[in-house]
Amino acid sequence: MHCNALMFDLDGTLVTSLDFVEHSWNRWAAQYGLDIEEVRRFLHGKPAMATLRHFLPDAGEAQLQDIFLTLEDYEATHTEGITALPGAREFLAQLNTLGVPWGIVTSGSFNVASARIACSALPPPPILITSENITWGKPHPQPFLLGASRLGVEPSECIGFEDSIAGLTSVQAAGCQVVEVKTPHSGHHNLRIKPVIEDYRRLRIKALYDHFYLSFH
Numbered sequence: 001m002h003c004n005a006l007m008f009d010l011d012g013t014l015v016t017s018l019d020f021v022e023h024s025w026n027r028w029a030a031q032y033g034l035d036i037e038e039v040r041r042f043l044h045g046k047p048a049m050a051t052l053r054h055f056l057p058d059a060g061e062a063q064l065q066d067i068f069l070t071l072e073d074y075e076a077t078h079t080e081g082i083t084a085l086p087g088a089r090e091f092l093a094q095l096n097t098l099g100v101p102w103g104i105v106t107s108g109s110f111n112v113a114s115a116r117i118a119c120s121a122l123p124p125p126p127i128l129i130t131s132e133n134i135t136w137g138k139p140h141p142q143p144f145l146l147g148a149s150r151l152g153v154e155p156s157e158c159i160g161f162e163d164s165i166a167g168l169t170s171v172q173a174a175g176c177q178v179v180e181v182k183t184p185h186s187g188h189h190n191l192r193i194k195p196v197i198e199d200y201r202r203l204r205i206k207a208l209y210d211h212f213y214l215s216f217h
Helices: 018-031 036-043 048-055 061-077 088-098 110-119 142-151 165-174
Strands: 005-008 102-105 127-129 158-162 177-181 203-208 211-216
Touching: 005 142, 018 036, 018 061, 036 048, 048 061, 061 110, 088 203, 102 142, 110 127, 127 142, 142 158, 142 165, 158 165, 165 177
Parallel strands: 005 102, 005 158, 102 127, 158 177
Antiparallel strands: 203 211
């Protein structure tokens, strides 16, 4: 794959946080008497406020904000066991060495994303797009369009790495190339995405004339 920049989702794509995300939302769903399976199917890849508005349509903005802040505090202060996917740290370090523009585009908040990046010892991203930066979350293309803009490249020159259906749809809708990161939580879809990877240990990238070449070994 040929590109001028790379963008990565965070949860499930760079770090092993999906079990914790589900645990946090299961606690919330039980507290409000909601169907835990239904919440789990909906939430992945989407901003927390989108999930709250979907399942609590009659709640006011002040109430939703209070619930969000409680969830955010819990997720930002409970990071035990969250680690980087195999090869992720090394691959991102390679991008920095080669001068490849890259960034993280997450539906999480800045506080939660920063905590998970730190606890998994990932290199700090040159750009970080979080829920605070966007009006429309995944599956809308805005997050990856904003990421490409901040990296200073056209979306078609970017490769987006994603694991959730909402995220994969967002990457495609933005006009980026896409790599799916397969996880135990990945849902079935008909997006016909190739390539599909499980981690970063077999990825290689090199400079090639005026762009970069990503290969899978």
